[in-house]
Amino acid sequence: MNIERQYQANTRAATWVERFDRRRTLYIYLALAAYLFANNTINAASVWTEHNRDGVADIQLWEPFAWEYTSALSTLLLFPFLLFAFRHNPPRLTGFGRQLGWHLLATLLFAAAHVSLMVLMRELLYALGGGNYSFGPWLREFWYEYRKDAWGYAVFFCLYLAFRLAYSRLKGEASLIAENEPAANAAAEQVGQQKVPEHFLVKKLDKEFLVRVADIEWIESAGNYVNLHSRGRIYPMRGTLTTIAERLAPAGFSRIHRGLVVNHNAIEHISIQPSGDGEVQLQCGKQLNLSRRYRDAFKQALA
Structure with missing residues (x-):
């Protein structure tokens, strides 16, 4: 393919x-x-x-x-x-x-x-x-x-x-390509690492589409699912925000709120309020809340 x-x-x-x-x-x-x-x-x-x-x-x-x-x-x-x-x-x-x-x-x-x-x-x-x-x-x-x-x-x-x-x-519903690659995951486990996925596989009407992880701008929690936002489209994926944040951290994703994960490359600017909370402005125009609970870890990830 x-x-x-x-x-x-x-x-x-x-x-x-x-x-x-x-x-x-x-x-x-x-x-x-x-x-x-x-x-x-x-x-x-x-x-x-x-x-x-x-x-x-x-x-x-x-x-x-x-x-x-x-x-x-x-x-x-x-x-x-x-x-x-x-x-x-x-x-x-x-x-x-x-x-x-x-x-x-x-x-x-x-x-x-x-x-x-x-x-x-x-x-x-x-x-x-x-x-x-x-x-x-x-x-x-x-x-x-x-x-x-x-x-x-x-x-x-x-x-x-x-x-x-x-x-x-x-x-449709998204899943990580790496989850469907047992050989690749086995090789990654041998060196003590987990394979970082490059694409999401979206199944829709018996067809399969590929969405690049790099094009995911932000991710939000939605009950038993997380919603992947990419170029104005939303792809639901079964799983927890904690799991997907850890999996995508090496690809430049960080958690900025209890219910939000952001792609570093999609950020336009960040503003911090006197209370310690802040806002993350994305290049697409979306504005996300930055919780002071995740602020320091987020700054370290960006650095």
Whole structure:
């Protein structure tokens, strides 16, 4: 394999996944807002049709749209809570009862917050129109809303898992080339050293791409993964920041924060604050925090 040619082909590839990743949260919210707007508009039209079946409506046209849109807006406002619940309790093969209990509690909290926000918005809208909104008996109506919210929670959770699976497949995952070279590692171990990798191998859609270690500008911790940042692209890699920092130290990488590692060659300048902390400005324009805990070791590495 011609490494340089493969590398150049990889750097020229600007896939939609990489562009999407830069504003992933924004795009997810826009997609959710579009779905809720379409779905709740259809629901509002259906409610209006039911109330106007005989040609004499007992509600005004704006009312079902107010009901549905306040519900949609409340869901949008609470979506960060849903993401938090999904991320902190993903499906596992063990502790099923505990997982179920967690999600049941999350559905109750979500429904309570959703109904409260929704009713508050409706009361404000009706007050502005000179009317009065009556939610009805709270216990009965909350149970009615809870069933819908619990189902919505389950649907969003399944969609979230499906999206993560598909997205990770498209985005790919990085690994060190040296990990796939047992002969090279064996030779390095004989002289008491660990082979310093020169490339990362990125597997994406059953294809393999090479990314030079020298082009990795900075690395950040992300749970069980670390994210490798190279020329505006992000490559996730399973592992800890401590391990990757130690492995890449001979290649000119240093830890500057509990969650950050930087490539010396990507640095434009460094500034130190009176508190002892500082900032590392990269040539790409990114600014990273420098913790005083790692400052001295970082200076020694640069020297």
